[in-house]
Amino acid sequence: MRVAIVTHAVRHNDGQGRVNHEIASAALAEGCTVTLVATHVAPALLAHPRLRWVPIHVGRVWQTNLIRHQVFAIKSALWLRQHRHEFDVVHVNGFISWVHADVNTAHFVHSGWFASPYYPYGLSGGLNAAYQYLYTCLNARLERWAYRRSSVVAAVSEKVAAELREAGVPAQRIEVIHNGVDVQTFAGARGDRRRFGLPDDAFLLLFAGDLRTPRKNLGTVLSALVHLPENVHVVVAGRLHGSRYPDVARTLRLDHRVHFLDFVEDVPSLMHSVDAYVFPSRYEAMSLSLLEAIAAGLPVVTARTAGGAEVIGPDCGIVLPDPDDPRELAKAIAALADDEWRCRLMGAQASRLARQFEWSRMAARYLDLYRRVARQAAHAASGTGEGNRASDTINDRPAGARLIPTDGGEPK
Template sequence: MRWIPVRPGRFWPTNLLRQQVFALKSALWLSRHRAEYDVLHVNGFISWVRADVNTAHFVHGGWFASRYYPFALTKGLWSAYQYVYTRANTVLERWAYRRSRAIVAVSGKVADEIRRIGIDGSRVGVIYNGVDTRAFAGARPDRAAYGLPDDAFLLLFVGDLRTPRKNLGTVLKALTKLPEHVHLAVAGYLPGSPYPDEARALGLERRVHFLGLVKTMPTLMSSVDAYVFPSRYEAMSLSLLEAMAAGLPVVTARTAGGAEIITADCGVVLDDPDDPHALAGAIGELARSRERCREMGAAARELMDQFGWAQMGAQYLALYRRLMPSSQSSAHGAPGPAAVAGPAPVATQEPL
């Protein structure tokens, strides 16, 4: 693998501007070196260049159309910026998808959203996000490493703690309706997050454990009893798959991409991500039976055997070969991968 540094510079005031500089610089480099690669693979709108494969990890148009989209031009400067960011990326991603030969959605939900923004459905297929199943299945619990109580029924939430999209607020409200022995560990970037103050206001400061960024996620996930993630919008949550690979029962919502693969044997999928009563009920059922938790966790881990990196990589390689001219494909031979410009594959399941 060859890494090409593209530096947009550190002086741009917003991510939106910084991403545009990267898109232009990367397009200039790729236009000069395009002949060196058999397949060009990008993620969404990342460069002003036509791609062979475009993997959609997020659909800004889908998030904007969601009933849970919270931002507006009239709600303050930060909200206005988020609104402009979403609208700009909605236009840019549509441009990128229309100019890509094949579009890989990381879930069926994402595929539907791409079709709804006017993209030809015949070029859209699904390769689900994958996970390092061995790393998560083989980890050992260590609550002491994170300062977590041994005697609690411990939930885990992982995600961005600075915006309401991941929906930690509803999890906190649900926790107020659950017995005292049910605790919550929260992993994510804390500076600027409103949730520590919200937890204190709800009287949960002794039951909610904010861990900050965690680099040893397999160990953390093996140390808890269940994973809770009622995200208001998600393309295909990697943390949800990792939790299942770690052998955890999961509680999520239909609005979270990934819910489509969860069966009643391994998790609970709520209709409304903002219903704390339903969320508390689902968590309470798990907290009442550790044996049921273990059974559901085992089923989740078994399901994740279908979502490993090897399966994902095989599907991407098959797609690359299909898009290559027949003479190039045969020259590479069956076992060898195509030369690819773009990110390493990060997902898999249904063939495109």
């Protein structure tokens, strides 16, 4: 099978990049030829004889994502339109190229974020807020175009699937495939508080994410900390450059209880150095860090607005209805901090849950999807009367029908 994957980067250290890295690796292991239309590709993949990299150079001159992404979309489309006949499956990620795709993975739904009551930007909020507002509006329209024209859309969570249906994508063309996690690495790590400069006698919460955006919602975590005992501390992992949160912590007189570590490379060890994971994101499609936390055996406190919260049951975490209620967040954290036995039991159950999200299981589902789409396209091309496009057969499925059976009959 000949596969083309279109994405900005294929590498280990970011969400979408890691997903595509795992899919590409699994496809190569099964004997497929893989073409990566991307700006960056991990060196280890480039050494494989059946992998071809088509570099899309955007250039440093473009200073905003709005322009950079359009440059990538145009350049990738020009190349793919010349070479489309070389592939059995073309897999894109959201709106990334001006081409029709066989498989499109929805890692984020801008129309869902825009419609959220927690969306903070507007035209009257200053230059940056206006830019963010226009960026979201444009991406919502472009994604709608891309998702509606794809044969199958893979949603990374049930939350995303619901947003895709709201955006007009037919339910029978949506397949939920949750992201994966490296369970072995996160389960097998060892913690070391001294290495990270953390106190031995505190109950430590970990918050990990982009500290430049209000969407991840560290502000509410800091506000909740005000209502918690002195022995409860927060460890913050994320690049500090451009973040306002160190100043917020100082204003709230929490300097001694909030430990800003900046970028942390050894996240598995850090996760084994803390007691729980807190992540009340105002909008998330599917959080890789949440899956990493349960793989590390951490109980989690999150919110229903965070994609991935759908897999967290009361036996391994606490899911809040409102991400912006600091008192309820504090109450949930206190329930863990005050009961060490419960905290450990929830962590053990989290570890068991994480085994359902191995990267290999996720990649296998994508490969199964590729084969199904390629087979249907081949039937259509041979004139067997099964439709003019792969999507014809897929679209004729009854609403709610699934392309791929899951191991236990339920989405994983």
